Every structure is written in structure tokens, then in C-alpha cells.
Amino acid sequence: MLRIDGITRAFGDVTALDGVSLEIGQGEFFALLGPSGCGKTTLLRILAGFENPDAGSVTLDGADLLSLAPNKRPINLMFQSYALFPHMSVAKNVAYGLERENLPRAEVKQRVGEVLETVGLSAQAGRKPQQLSGGQRQRVALARAIVKRPRLLLLDEPLSALDKKVRADMQLELKRLQTEVGITFVVVTHDQEEAMSLADRIAVFDSGTVRQVDAPVELYERPRSRFVADFVGANNLFEGTAGGTGPLKTEDFGDLPCTAVEDLPDDSTALLAVRPEKVALREEDGLLTGTVLDVSFYGGVSHISVTVPGRDKPVLVAVQGASGVQVGAEVGLHWEEQDAVLLPVTQ
Structure with missing residues (x-):
């Protein structure tokens, strides 16, 4: 119209x-x-x-x-x-x-x-x-x-x-x-x-x-750029290099699983975006390990901030209801390949 x-x-x-x-x-x-x-x-x-x-x-x-x-x-x-x-x-x-x-x-x-x-x-x-x-x-x-x-x-x-x-x-x-x-x-x-x-x-x-x-x-x-991934809702962003459809290769965390919005040239600078509700807490080792910095309860959802060695910004995790995790606890962080999006970093 x-x-x-x-x-x-x-x-x-x-x-x-x-x-x-x-x-x-x-x-x-x-x-x-x-x-x-x-x-x-x-x-x-x-x-x-x-x-x-x-x-x-x-x-x-x-x-x-x-x-x-x-x-x-x-x-x-x-x-x-x-x-x-x-x-x-x-x-x-x-x-x-x-x-x-x-x-x-x-x-x-x-x-x-x-x-x-x-x-x-x-x-x-x-x-x-x-x-x-x-x-x-x-x-x-x-x-x-x-x-x-x-x-x-x-x-x-x-x-x-x-x-x-x-x-x-x-x-x-x-x-x-x-x-x-x-x-x-x-x-x-x-x-x-x-x-x-x-x-x-x-x-x-x-x-x-x-x-x-x-x-x-x-x-x-499925955001298609860094700006959209960062502006629309909360997101955990990781930078590294990738080719084709992933994974994201990082110096500090190794290979991180993800799916790409488009095929990327080999060894191109790329960005991985994973939503807080897609990140799972584990007692055993996950893709990343860190220390719980803060737990905030919002009624239906708890937001958990986890500091990860080698990363300046805490990883944000969202879980349904009240969380039993305590500040200072050592936790593992994990997500599935289909739950993380790989983006060209130049956009």
C-alpha cells in the first residue's frame, strides 16, 4: 500500500x-x-x-x-x-x-x-x-x-x-x-x-x-548485523574468525558453535551472538567456565551475570523463575549450535 x-x-x-x-x-x-x-x-x-x-x-x-x-x-x-x-x-x-x-x-x-x-x-x-x-x-x-x-x-x-x-x-x-x-x-x-x-x-x-x-x-x-544483535534485546557477543558457516574460532575460548546468517569467506573476522535465555548453566564444564557475579530476580525470570576469564564483559544468562545458583559459584556455560548466530563483524 x-x-x-x-x-x-x-x-x-x-x-x-x-x-x-x-x-x-x-x-x-x-x-x-x-x-x-x-x-x-x-x-x-x-x-x-x-x-x-x-x-x-x-x-x-x-x-x-x-x-x-x-x-x-x-x-x-x-x-x-x-x-x-x-x-x-x-x-x-x-x-x-x-x-x-x-x-x-x-x-x-x-x-x-x-x-x-x-x-x-x-x-x-x-x-x-x-x-x-x-x-x-x-x-x-x-x-x-x-x-x-x-x-x-x-x-x-x-x-x-x-x-x-x-x-x-x-x-x-x-x-x-x-x-x-x-x-x-x-x-x-x-x-x-x-x-x-x-x-x-x-x-x-x-x-x-x-x-x-x-x-x-x-x-x-536471526539478526543480520552487529547493531541489530546488540540493540534488539540483550545479547552476548564474541569476536573471532570464521569461514563458511562456522564455528567461530577464538584465541581465548577455542571453537564456539554457531550457525551463520550467510556464508563467510575463510578466516574472515566474525561475531557470534547468543541470547541469554539460550545459555545454559552447568555444574560440570561447559563451552566456557566462569564465576557468578550477580543474580537478579525479575519475577518470572532470573538474570545471572557470569565473569569469564579472558572476557571484559560478563556473560548474561536468563533462567525461568528463581535461580538456586549463588554469587561466587563456579559454573559452566553451554549453548547449542543452532541457538547462536554468526555475523560478519563489518556490518
Whole structure:
């Protein structure tokens, strides 16, 4: 539905976007994920019409989008701050865009009623924004965005103002609403868990470029670059040399088992990435041996840091539930070949 081709945007000496190309399908929940300053919000503003690219094109259903004024685009943007009118009721906030289009009063009332029911705010229709919780204000902003039935809804860090529990509830709510109303959602976030839980596909941004576009599971389990492996979730990274599909040869730890995302030239510098939950603790010797530095309990998961001689950074291990291992214990670390990914170190 949406094709972004070679979009470039610079602000003085800073290149915010460098030849970004993406394709987003009808009804897809698509996430732009990356650290602050990587260009994802700039791209969102270009789609909304608040920024003009220096080069490139954007088409929606095959038609040029960049030539249209912001108010003529079948797109709505939900701001990070929600930007609700404080002097208007919930119903008036939601109705504002429809009233500006001079739609019949009866149609406006019907559509506002339907969308407030969809987001579960019918009982709060007469309240002002300051009388609502953060989660409720977020729903008002969402209702105001979808009531105009846009082809594309852009969301800029939509859940960042909410506390952890409300954010988890609203993630489910956003996904439910997106499925129910059938609108294509594009969400900007720096929160990896948020992107992984919401999106059908994720584009990982770094310094104005797209490093990888994939479904959440593929992105997590098969990263294709050092940046993606290091940014998306926790990872234990080992450098060495490899040829073909592995193993990784290291001076300090010998050969470490892994599977490659692509065949590597013989003796090329390579990187092994293994997730904490893929590393098993053993009482006997494993691939590596070390000393338990710290044990942190997070309810459903325990994180165990293990110092390994010859490695500057501790190896992180994640186990289900409470762990019986004690700080100072000598342990072995092991993982299976298919659970570690081999990457070219240059990416």
C-alpha cells in the first residue's frame, strides 16, 4: 500500500535519513524502531506532510503522496503528547476533525459514538481531558485519529507517557483496535518490547539508515548485523574468525558453535551472538567456565551475570523463575549450535 523509495533528508551537516526505502502493506502494523536521533520520527513527519525530503518518493496506493498538502492526505498522526484540546469534552475532541469537514451533525454524532464505544470511553464522553487518566487520554487521542477513517495512522511514541502496567494493557488495546478497524498503523518507538509485542514487521533504524526489516521473531532470533544483535534485546557477543558457516574460532575460548546468517569467506573476522535465555548453566564444564557475579530476580525470570576469564564483559544468562545458583559459584556455560548466530563483524 505504501512505498517509500530512496528518501533522504539532511538538516545542515546532519543527515537524518540516508536513502531509506520501505514497503508497508494494507492492514499491516509496522514499527520503526531505533535509538533517539536515528531518523524514525523525521520519516514519520515526511509521511504526515510536516517535512519535505531532499530526495526520494513516497506513494500511497500507487499515487504520489508528497505532492499533497498535509490536510489532503488520507493520513492521521497521533502525537506523543496526545495534543488534546483541554477546554473540550472527550466527545468534542473526537468530533473536531469531522466538524471541520462540515459533515452532517447526525453523522458526526453517530461516528463519534461508535468510535468511543470501540475504545471503551462512552461513559466518559462528557469529561474534559484533565479528568481522565493517562491511559484514557491516550484512548481519546486514538479515537480522534481513527474517527476520520484514515488509510494510514501514524503513531509517534504513543505509549511513552504511560506507566509500565498501563502500557502493557494499552499495547493489547492498540493491537485489538488495529485489527478491528482495519487501518494500517505505523508506530515510531525506541522501546524494543513495545515494537516486538505490537508489530507484524519491524524496521530497525540506525543513523538514518534501515539495518533490517523483519517479523519480530526473525529479527530477534536471526539478526543480520552487529547493531541489530546488540540493540534488539540483550545479547552476548564474541569476536573471532570464521569461514563458511562456522564455528567461530577464538584465541581465548577455542571453537564456539554457531550457525551463520550467510556464508563467510575463510578466516574472515566474525561475531557470534547468543541470547541469554539460550545459555545454559552447568555444574560440570561447559563451552566456557566462569564465576557468578550477580543474580537478579525479575519475577518470572532470573538474570545471572557470569565473569569469564579472558572476557571484559560478563556473560548474561536468563533462567525461568528463581535461580538456586549463588554469587561466587563456579559454573559452566553451554549453548547449542543452532541457538547462536554468526555475523560478519563489518556490518
